[in-house]
Amino acid sequence: MYILSAQHITKRYSSHTALDDVSIDIPKGSIFGLLGPNGAGKTSLIRIITQITAPDQGQVLFNGEQLAPKHIGRIGYLPEERGLYKKMKVGDQLLYLAQLKGMSKAEAMQKLKEWFKKFDMQTWWGKQVEDLSKGMQQKVQFIATVLHQPELLILDEPFTGFDPVNANLIKDEIISLRNQGCTIIFSTHRMESVEELCDYIALINKSRKILDGPTKKIKHQYKTNTYAVEGEGKLISLPSQFEVQSMTNLEDGFFKATIKLPAGVVPNHLIEALIGQVQVHSFIEHIPSMNEIFIRNVTGEYTPSQSRYVETE
């Protein structure tokens, strides 16, 4: 079941095409990473989903229905460019934004009190936004996004502006919202948070979708059948089917190697070949990071074996 299904979306502006036949399906209850370099068309797609603009072609279905203004109250949106009324009190502002999403005042008030307690900010109610620090404003903005208990939450770079402690707080909050049944679209460049959080991803580049699917499956697809081996002894020769991509002899007779297996050859064969010559201490399959997959797809030049990421993984 998809909570949101964007089908063949095309959006053109006078001078360029922002989205070219982009389709994505977002499963209910998942965290969906919307990835892509700057200017790829992520924000255009988000603006179509939030009904800020309409597509030139294609349609968006929300829970199987044509996306319509009545769905506004069920979607929460945290834009990349954060903004609040500077001269307005925190409490008043949140009440106002919640009511614009269709909540009643009493209901909003009650929810607000819970959130204020949760984030330990009860004393902020009467403060003007401009008197808060940037991190505090981000918290207020986050509450404004989730207060009306949206079914679909769109977070555009949610961690920028947070210190590590608060970033963790927000991360936990995102996971707990997902566990309560909320679906989250998560747009970011920060690949480490993608690996940590996202169940599914879609990669958009130059107005087109170039990759999508479950995170695990994509990573599996991009596996290169490469293994990092560490051990003691001297690795003299291996059957020619194994390609030794790098070999480092460390002090005291230890070594470190990266070995690529040909297609169809299982890792046990490599282990067998190794066992006769060296003591194997560790044997780890190299799984490409989201970062590698991202760069590889966007630039089209990248091959994992030449990258320093292989060494550091």
Next chain:
Amino acid sequence: MKKILLILQREYLVRVQKKSFIIMTLIGPILMAGIYAIPAWLALRDNESRTVAVIDESGLFKDTFDGNKNLIFKPVQTTLPSGKQAVMDGKYYAVLFIPKISVEKPDGIKLFSKKSVSFEVENAIERALKNQLEDVKLIQAGINKQVLEKIDTPVSINTLNLTEDEGEKDSNTGAAFIVGFASAFLIYISIFIYGVQVMRGVLEEKTSRIVEVIISSVKPFQLMVGKITGIALVGLTQFLLWIILGTGISTVALSYLRSDKSVPAAQMEAAMKQAPALEQRANAADKLSSALSTLNIPLILGSFLFYFLGGYLLYSALFAAVGAAADSETDTQQFMFPITIPLILSFVMAQFIIQNPDGQLAFWLSIIPLTSPIIMMVRMPFNPPAWEIALSMVLLVLGFLAIAWVAARIYRVGILMYGKKVNYKELAKWVFYRA
């Protein structure tokens, strides 16, 4: 609709609670009262008596200068140099020297003083000299002064308008003049003040980037409508408070002045004499209040409300579009210019229209929606034909709808457009974008 009301409510409350609104509301009537009160107060306070020595070598001006409590004329029999010395010593405020002059050619009269003489003193002396010379001439021409006074006949024309149903109706050009001009001025000023507030509000939302959050909850058009109507209500509230406060203050002030025993009647009179403008104003006020009754007040008030709202809505839609197209207040200049031109033009033209409220120019400018709010108000007290009023109102409504449509389309695109230098060609494109 509910969302528009929410926006309207926020825009209204935020502005009404602002310190600047409260201060303006309190200070506005005080400023206006001050314009009238300060000259009167200054005149009352001015108790310093000044003595002007008069050296009259011509002998024509005996008993001419009667002066008053604050300005005393003292005939002296000294020479000019010793008179000057007396002024330098501070004995006299000034010395008036009248050489032997002929009635026909009164040249060479001089007033010497240490400080510059006030305008009032100079005026009073000139008036006295002129009257006396004229009297002498009259006598020389063989005309008795009493005869002249008999000949002087006060005339005041009763101007009457012919109307279809009631036959004759009193009219009063002076009152129409004042009412027409004052209401045009008020509309002009308030369109500017509140229109710019709309523009600032849009810019604030844009620069603080909250607009994207709001636009994901409401349509840009709803946001624009809510903002414009909210600020319109702020304007109406301010007018209403000014009327209430102004009436209150002037009532209190008047009763205070009347009951103020510390100001003797004579002194009051003296003050009046010294400030003839004040006296005239008091007379004008009397005349105005009686003349006001000759005007169709309900029609004028009703149309004032209509043209204020119509004009404000039309221009504020444009101001909103300007705010949306710009990134900062300095950016707005290039787009402000074409908007303010018709506004300023109509205010300048108002001064000519009022001389000829039924002319061709008056007709056309009071029909065109961009100028009609100001120009039609100028014409209103002069009872323009009903069909012209109706046409002007209908066109204003249509003009507003057309402009609001265009403005809303610019607004909708502009509020999400950052960091882009926008020109007119770009704006035209925005109007035809798909939403």
